[in-house]
Amino acid sequence: MNTQETQVKATLLxxxxxxxxxxxxxxxxxxxxxxxxxxxxxxxxxNFMIGINxxxxxxxxxxxxxxxxxxxxxxxxxxxxxx
Amino acid sequence: MQPVWVKPPQILNISQRTLHLWRVNLAIAPDDLAHLSTLLxxxxxxxxxxxxxxxxxxxxxxxxxxxxxLLSHYxxxxxxxxxxxxxxxxxxxxxxxxxxxxxxxxHSQNTMVCAVTQQHRVGVDLEFLRETSxxxxxxxxxxxPAEFAAISQLDETEQQQTFFRLWTAKEAVLKALGSGLAGLxxxxxxxxxxxxxxxxxxxxTVAPSKWLIQGFTLPEGMGAIACEQNDLDVDCFEWGQ
Numbered sequence: 001m002n003t004q005e006t007q008v009k010a011t012l013l014x015x016x017x018x019x020x021x022x023x024x025x026x027x028x029x030x031x032x033x034x035x036x037x038x039x040x041x042x043x044x045x046x047n048f049m050i051g052i053n054x055x056x057x058x059x060x061x062x063x064x065x066x067x068x069x070x071x072x073x074x075x076x077x078x079x080x081x082x083x
Numbered sequence: 084m085q086p087v088w089v090k091p092p093q094i095l096n097i098s099q100r101t102l103h104l105w106r107v108n109l110a111i112a113p114d115d116l117a118h119l120s121t122l123l124x125x126x127x128x129x130x131x132x133x134x135x136x137x138x139x140x141x142x143x144x145x146x147x148x149x150x151x152x153l154l155s156h157y158x159x160x161x162x163x164x165x166x167x168x169x170x171x172x173x174x175x176x177x178x179x180x181x182x183x184x185x186x187x188x189x190h191s192q193n194t195m196v197c198a199v200t201q202q203h204r205v206g207v208d209l210e211f212l213r214e215t216s217x218x219x220x221x222x223x224x225x226x227x228p229a230e231f232a233a234i235s236q237l238d239e240t241e242q243q244q245t246f247f248r249l250w251t252a253k254e255a256v257l258k259a260l261g262s263g264l265a266g267l268x269x270x271x272x273x274x275x276x277x278x279x280x281x282x283x284x285x286x287x288t289v290a291p292s293k294w295l296i297q298g299f300t301l302p303e304g305m306g307a308i309a310c311e312q313n314d315l316d317v318d319c320f321e322w323g324q
Contacts, residue, residue, distance in 0.1 A: 022136060036130075036173070039139055041191070042254050042264060043210055046225060062225075066172060066265035 001075075008056070008075050015051040019044045030072045058082050084299050088321035095156045097184070099201045102315045104308060105153060106301070107195040107322040109145040116141055119148025122162045146195045149322060150188060153197060157184050172263030187258050194303045203312045206258030208251040211304035218246050227271045247305045248298050252279050255309035256294070260287065272296075281309075 013025055016038065023038040035045055049060055058081045068074050088106050097103055127147050134140040151162035158165065160180050168178035177184060188197040189209040198207040219242065222231045226249065234245050253270050260266060269285030281291040295313040299306050
């Protein structure tokens with residue numbers, strides 16, 4: 001993971017900490033299903049998507065939500081779509 | 084609806100004309116939890132161990148263990164023998180024993196709800212109500228323009244309630260379809276009086292008007308069931324009474 005990806009990951013974890021403050025982030029693997037691993041519901045997931053939009057300026061269409069299950073998916077998506 | 088939760092009959096039978104909605108309290112005694120943990124598959128037990136906090140681990144074990152017990156009554160199979168398969172977006176179904184039984188579950192804090200039918204696609208959602216300052220922003224982003232317009236005309240308290248009522252109905256439909264949130268834009272409702280009516284469902288063979296959509300309230304929050312067959316009787320059972 002390069003420096004930029006590391007920064008993206010840190011920002012994503014901060015967003016998730018605001019949404020699911022009790023979850024175990026140290027144990028969250030990069031290829032793990034985030035919703036299952038952290039026990040966040042669909043409403044929280046929407047807030048996570050909004051947080052990504054506001055933090056990175058990346059608008060994620062709903063049709064892409066199914067591709068964004070893991071930290072790795074999201075980091076790659078952000079890197080590919082941000083200007 | 085305000086469900087009337089009753090004790091289930093001794094022998095559980097479900098016809099194609101019936102939907103069973105179960106409410107399960109996940110806050111259970113340590114002895115019961117220990118027993119339920121013995122019912123889990125190896126994969127479920129490993130997943131339980133990944134939770135950092137006992138509270139979350141206990142809820143997961145209680146939910147999965149009780150689900151196995153509950154389904155075993157319908158399937159005439161032992162709880163430990165039931166095997167699950169998962170759809171592309173994680174929707175579980177019974178893989179073994181072979182059955183037409185369908186189910187879906189949702190949990191929020193210490194409550195789980197589970198909808199069971201014979202053959203029909205079914206989804207259920209449950210959300211605890213939380214104060215959200217930007218509810219209109221969420222509605223604008225994730226709901227259809229007419230849905231957003233209807234919510235924006237309400238006062239602030241009603242906006243929260245109506246948002247979650249609509250959200251749980253949409254989520255229940257998506258869960259019935261097994262399509263995940265990617266299908267959100269393809270599901271549209273309108274209000275007819277105080278009832279929600281499904282008006283648009285993209286990439287789906289069953290017409291929106293054929294769907295059963297039923298909201299319900301619990302002290303813990305708000306929920307909804309969605310089923311592709313709209314003329315079913317809904318029976319509400321309390322697990323463990």
